[in-house]
Amino acid sequence: MRPKIKAILAIILVVVLMISLFVGIHVNDQIGDRYTEAVSQRKFANIAYYNKSLNEFISPEKLIMAKERTTGGDPGFLRFFKRSPYAPKTELPIINLERSDFSESPGDFAVYWFGHSTALMELDGHRILMDPVFENAGPLPGITKRFGNPPAQREDLPKIDVLIITHDHYDHLEANTIKYFAPMDMKFIVPLGVGARLVSWGVSEDKIIELGWHESYKFGSTEVTACPGVHYSGRSNKDRNKTLWASYVIKGAQKSVFWSGDTGYSNHFKEIGAKYGPFDVAFVEIDAWNNGWPNTHLFPNQVIKVVEDVSAKLLFPIHLGTFDLALHPWKESIQTVSELADKSQIDIITPVMGQKIIPGTTRTTRWWQQIVD
Ligand SMILES: [Zn+2]
Ligand SMILES: [Zn+2]
DSSP states (O other): OOHHHHHHHHHHHHHHHHHHHHHHHHHHHHHOOOOOHHHHHHHHTTOTTEETTTTEEOOSSOOOOOGGGOOSSOOSGGGGGSOOTTSOSSOOOBOOOOGGGSOSSOOSEEEEEEETTEEEEEETTEEEEESOOOSOSSSSTTSSOOSSOOSSOGGGOOOOSEEEOSOOSTTTOOHHHHHHHTTSSOEEEEETTTHHHHHHTTOOGGGEEEEOTTOEEEETTEEEEEEOOBOOOOSSTTOTTSSOOOEEEEEOSSOEEEEOOSOBOOTHHHHHHHHHOOBSEEEEEOSOOOTTSTTTSOOHHHHHHHHHHHTBSEEEEESOSSOOOSSSOTTHHHHHHHHHHHHTTOEEOOOOBTOEEOTTTOOOOOGGGGOOO
């Protein structure tokens, strides 16, 4: 081989190695740390829903995976790299928010939904940010692309008092968002084990409250209680169920809400209703169901049962409008759920992303019906 060709090949090899190294470091950073096995076993040894020998948290129901029953086409991992055929063809409506659109001091009860499971809640004069995700839902650009921009960027938000994470999946926990909030004077409430991820992204331990199921944290008149869910966790192929997932009960002085997190249907909802209900609002995940993974998420008819089980006055659907995770047309779930809610005489609130909602007062439209795909 000529020396010139040898030199070119050597340069290409070095470039490829450097890119691989950079990508590897970046992906590892996005995954975040987890406790070592020894630390997990020490911390979680006495927890009924933790399997010490596997070093894994256990779902109340075993998750079923039946690839042959999957509806909607290719369920393989590669679909997350492609533009989804189920995504909207046009931009969905949003109400753009700037810092000045938020009131000086937070009110007693209001909600802004930012798309998918991200929402800003005002309760008892606190600002609570739920599952904040502003970019794509993956460890590298181009993986699980958003349908469109969120109504506000992180920098547009007013001061947050408490940030709550339901679990460590990428569509709920975003490393760059945690890094942005890490230096700020606020608390981070997360399920067991997720704290290690936050520490690796710069959050100091004294700001993190890790909760197990039925454990609570109180700030002022507001109490947050983590509750069970039928789901799983993980940010890589090596860390399934190493951290916990949760639904939440958030009780203020006057108002009380249930936040479903990601979950399949099970009798845990009736137990939550009996123990912590009734609720003014149930925020329930409605989109990501598939016959191939029948108890990982809720089917539309189960969403209605959840509202009844937990005894909620109002259904606020979440987990829609931003990512295609489950191979069905983007507006199928919200349309079906709203029809079923009407049939069951359940009040449902369906805001445009960015719309300020006073639950029980603000009226919303069925905005998705105006969009022709
Ligand atoms: Zn999710
Ligand atoms: Zn999930």
